[in-house]
Amino acid sequence: MTEVSAELLDRALVEESAKKSGLVWVSAGAGGDRAVWHVWHEGAVVVVGEGAEQPLHGWAQGDTVTVTVRSKDTWGRLLAWPARVEELSPGGEAWTAAVVELKAKRLNSPDFETVTDRWARESRVLRFVPTGGSSQRPGALPAESGAAAPVPTPATTRQPIPAALPRLLFGRGRKRRRP
Known part of the structure; x- marks a missing residue:
């Protein structure tokens, strides 16, 4: 496979x-x-x-981030690529086009009719533009899982259930008297 076709394939996969x-x-x-x-x-x-929407964790114009996408089938990591952050100015042509798409996908918006006005007042719209090929993809994924380790706790659910619980729940062991 040529380098150009590999790059196009990678872009299509992203x-x-x-x-x-x-x-x-x-x-x-x-x-x-x-x-x-x-x-x-x-x-x-x-x-x-920002505002009443999801937090954007301080990402700003010009930052470099890594975007990771999960597989819809297995929910595991599928692909990761570097991206440049671009902030869109409210009211601009690019902002308006992006907000139309976002509004269509926004689930359970309490103010669906006026959500774009609210976003212009109190929220930020960011674009994560791919800047290179995928750093992780099928066949080239890291060995570690990337999952956070559970917080240590003395709590446990691995103790035997009380002996009387089945009788309480299912009434086993009781003899019914006939009238």
């Missing part, structure tokens, strides 16, 4: 995986991965946040 997933993880260094809902619009992952 686009298709982002279109099919309603949730991506965005990582910017030591802050860890953050899950955000998004839409794929005009070659980038687009998110809306």
Whole structure:
């Protein structure tokens, strides 16, 4: 396979995986991965946040982040790629086009008719534009899971159930008297 066709295939994989997933993880260094809902619009992952929407964790214009997409079938990591953050200005042509797509995908919005006005006042719309090929993809995934370790706790659910519980729940062991 030529380098150009491999690059086109990789770009297509990035686009298709982002279109099919309603949730991506965005990582910017030591802050860890953050899950955000998004839409794929005009070659980038687009998110809306702050105000009454999801937190955007301080991502700003020009930042470099890593976007990770999960598989819709297995929910495991499928693909990761580097991206540049672009902030869209409220009211601009690009902002308006992106917000139309976001509004269509926004579930359970309490103010569906006026949500775009609210977003213009109190939220930010960011684009995560792919800047290179995928760093992780099928056949080239890291060995570690990436999952956070559970917090140590003395709580447990691995103790035997009380001996009387089945009798209490299912009435076993009781003899019924006939009238």
